[in-house]
Structure formats: structure tokens, C-alpha cells
Amino acid sequence: MLRLLTRFLGLLLLAGGFIALIVDGTRSIAGGQLLVTTLRKGLAEAVPALYRSVETSLAGKSAFLWDSVMSTAMLLPVSVTLGGVGALLIVFSHKQEAANRYWRR
Structure with missing residues (x-):
């Protein structure tokens, strides 16, 4: 299943x-x-509130995670x-x- x-x-x-x-x-x-x-633009247009909340929570917990890893992945x-x-x-x-x-x- x-x-x-x-x-x-x-x-x-x-x-x-x-x-x-x-x-x-x-x-x-x-x-x-x-x-x-890009994935960033697509998510920001499809679900803007969820994208902003995930961005602020990840940036608040680890600036390195959002700046390097997520910003690179969001350019795909x-x-x-x-x-x-x-x-x-x-x-x-x-x-x-x-x-x-x-x-x-």
C-alpha cells in the first residue's frame, strides 16, 4: 500500500x-x-503566506541554513x-x- x-x-x-x-x-x-x-518564485506566488512563514522561521533558527542551503535550492x-x-x-x-x-x- x-x-x-x-x-x-x-x-x-x-x-x-x-x-x-x-x-x-x-x-x-x-x-x-x-x-x-524558479522554486522561490513559484512558491511565493502559489502559497505566499506559507512561504513567508517558513522563510522567517528558518532564518530565525539558523541564518546559515537559509542563506546558503535554501537560497541555493530555491534557484532551481x-x-x-x-x-x-x-x-x-x-x-x-x-x-x-x-x-x-x-x-x-
Whole structure:
């Protein structure tokens, strides 16, 4: 049941990444230049109150964490982030095969 839920969540995230890629591609074609939505901009536009509260709580607890790690991670494109996490969830949801089965020779 957990593998099914993980695979379903992975497929949703992968689809979201593909949709974000299509939106960025459409905006780039219409604008005549490469326009990419970063994770920071996407979160700030989608859920502004949650983004601000997470930013203030992380910056208050550890300035190093927010300034170096999170600011670098927030510069990734939304499509790459969602697609990468979704692909990882799909890969990790596969069942491991036993290598020592005698009928698989």
C-alpha cells in the first residue's frame, strides 16, 4: 500500500514538473527569451503566506541554513525540482528483485 501511494505521488509530481516545463516553454516562446520559473518564485506566488512563514522561521533558527542551503535550492527551476523528486519517488517505489533466484538464469 505504501509503494502504491509513493508511486502515485511520484507520478503526480512528475506530471506537475512536465506541466511546469510546458508553462515555462510557452512563456519563453511568447517572450522571445528564455524564461524559467524558479522554486522561490513559484512558491511565493502559489502559497505566499506559507512561504513567508517558513522563510522567517528558518532564518530565525539558523541564518546559515537559509542563506546558503535554501537560497541555493530555491534557484532551481520548478520543472526540474518536481520532475526530479517525482522520478526519485517512482524509482524508489519499485520492488527489489532477489538476485539468487535459480529459475532466472
